[in-house]
Amino acid sequence: MQYGYIGSMKTTPGHRDEVIAILLSGLDGLRRAGCSRYLVAAAADDDVTIWVSEVWRSKEAHDASLRLPETRAAIAAAMPMLTGEFTSQETTVVGGLGV
Amino acid sequence: MQYGYIGSMKTTPGHRDEVIAILLSGLDGLRRAGCSRYLVAAAADDDVTIWVSEVWRSKEAHDASLRLPETRAAIAAAMPMLTGEFTSQETTVVGGLGV
Numbered sequence: 001m002q003y004g005y006i007g008s009m010k011t012t013p014g015h016r017d018e019v020i021a022i023l024l025s026g027l028d029g030l031r032r033a034g035c036s037r038y039l040v041a042a043a044a045d046d047d048v049t050i051w052v053s054e055v056w057r058s059k060e061a062h063d064a065s066l067r068l069p070e071t072r073a074a075i076a077a078a079m080p081m082l083t084g085e086f087t088s089q090e091t092t093v094v095g096g097l098g099v
Numbered sequence: 100m101q102y103g104y105i106g107s108m109k110t111t112p113g114h115r116d117e118v119i120a121i122l123l124s125g126l127d128g129l130r131r132a133g134c135s136r137y138l139v140a141a142a143a144d145d146d147v148t149i150w151v152s153e154v155w156r157s158k159e160a161h162d163a164s165l166r167l168p169e170t171r172a173a174i175a176a177a178m179p180m181l182t183g184e185f186t187s188q189e190t191t192v193v194g195g196l197g198v
Contacts, residue, residue, distance in 0.1 A: 004138065008188075020193050024194050037195070038198075041192045041193060043189075044188075045188075051103070051190050093140045094141055096138040098154075098197070099138045
């Protein structure tokens with residue numbers, strides 16, 4: 001089964017759109033790295049939280065992607081605009097619609 | 100933009116697979132109701148938690164789907180196997196891969 005990841009991050013005030021843009025800038029690289037679904041969303045109940053929901057062919061592919069130069073560059077660019085408050089949940093994707 | 104929903108539920112011990120099967124039994128109805136992505140996943144760090152990540156054309160479509168007979172029947176079938184511990188997060192989906 002595929003590897004799923006659901007996580008959230010909080011941005012410093014006024015920077016959510018900018019961080020979302022960074023997250024959405026590397027989609028081709030993610031696809032090449034083995035990501036089949038990568039959803040970036042803004043929390044509806046505040047203006048600082050970003051949620052991501054990801055599906056990868058394996059945990060190994062996901063973890064390896066974190067070591068890619070473009071991923072490291074994106075994290076470095078976003079980090080100054082993040083508060084350091086993260087949540088993360090690893091899952092095994094069982095199925096669904098468009099998964 | 101599309102409406103996103105990320106939520107979790109805890110099942111009573113030994114019932115996760117059964118509840119997941121119920122959640123996955125109504126996919127055609129969800130598509131007709133306006134759902135474009137419906138991911139059902141098992142938490143990797145326990146054997147009782149289920150995560151769902153959904154994308155709908157609107158919050159209204161999502162909320163209306165909860166009043167459909169088949170959705171009510173699925174909830175009624177699953178409820179006895181749930182502990183009542185839920186998390187839910189509404190989002191605005193900005194973009195991503197396969198979204």
